Amino acid sequence: MMPTTGAKPQGASDEASAARAVREMFDAIAPRYDLLNHVLSANVDRLWWRRAARKFRTVLADPDAEVLDICCGTGDMTMALLKRRPRGARPVLAADFSRAMLSRGARKFGVGARKPGQPYAVPLEADALHLPLRSGSLDLIVSAFGFRNLANYEAGLREFHRVLKPGGQLGILEFSEPGGLVGKAYAVYFRRVLPAIGRLICGKAGAYSYLPISVGNFPAPEEMIALMRAARYEQCAWQPYTFGIAGLYTARR
Numbered sequence: 001m002m003p004t005t006g007a008k009p010q011g012a013s014d015e016a017s018a019a020r021a022v023r024e025m026f027d028a029i030a031p032r033y034d035l036l037n038h039v040l041s042a043n044v045d046r047l048w049w050r051r052a053a054r055k056f057r058t059v060l061a062d063p064d065a066e067v068l069d070i071c072c073g074t075g076d077m078t079m080a081l082l083k084r085r086p087r088g089a090r091p092v093l094a095a096d097f098s099r100a101m102l103s104r105g106a107r108k109f110g111v112g113a114r115k116p117g118q119p120y121a122v123p124l125e126a127d128a129l130h131l132p133l134r135s136g137s138l139d140l141i142v143s144a145f146g147f148r149n150l151a152n153y154e155a156g157l158r159e160f161h162r163v164l165k166p167g168g169q170l171g172i173l174e175f176s177e178p179g180g181l182v183g184k185a186y187a188v189y190f191r192r193v194l195p196a197i198g199r200l201i202c203g204k205a206g207a208y209s210y211l212p213i214s215v216g217n218f219p220a221p222e223e224m225i226a227l228m229r230a231a232r233y234e235q236c237a238w239q240p241y242t243f244g245i246a247g248l249y250t251a252r253r
């Protein structure tokens, strides 16, 4: 059975097939992912990652803080988090279930890619819905443009709640669909221009048609906040970025 809230890639009939379709899609586009991202967003994504990391500067500045970047992909959110870690800090955990995405990420944030003493991240091949981590062990979980792809949003929120310490923080950076004129212009770009460019650079039709569909299916900010509250998070909030094209959900366990 498909959950009421979760990614629904074309052809998927249940949670397992939805997760498999998402993983295979990211494995396939991994070699072109960074290039596409920067072309399609005109590098605005860099500002979003940095801004999201700045929101958590206090916890990131604590060398003992246990931090997870879930759905880290090729690691640009992880790199923004690392910029705010002091020298000698505990490594950030960077997890993803697509080996092709994660291995590209590890080339940027892994210990071998960093100067001696520089903060680094440990790659972890894992499913966000079944994290191989102890309950109550993390101070911060961040996810950038990954949460929308989970096969079951409630299950994702529950799993993050399980592994966070009491008082631990959650940050979910996601696209959204702005209203008004900006929304209309953006919808044309997102639904028509973006899939065409994606097809051109990637040679794959599916992935960048899936993107606007998945954003359209994703709960609106007030619904997402209701899901977070129902999953027993506190101080749930949403901060729109760039006219509400994207935004950061924040909460505490």
Ligand SMILES: C[S@@+](CC[C@H](N)C(=O)[O-])C[C@H]1O[C@@H](n2cnc3c(N)ncnc32)[C@H](O)[C@@H]1O
Binding pocket: 019, 022, 023, 026, 070, 071, 072, 073, 074, 075, 076, 077, 095, 096, 097, 098, 101, 126, 127, 128, 129, 143, 144, 145, 146, 147, 149, 150, 151
């Ligand atoms: C759009 S990319 C975002 C990557 C990166 N965070 C960024 O901001 O560029 C989404 C990533 O989420 C990963 N992902 C999707 N569902 C996942 C799951 N259930 N468990 C782990 N990773 C998942 C995909 O493999 C992909 O690498």
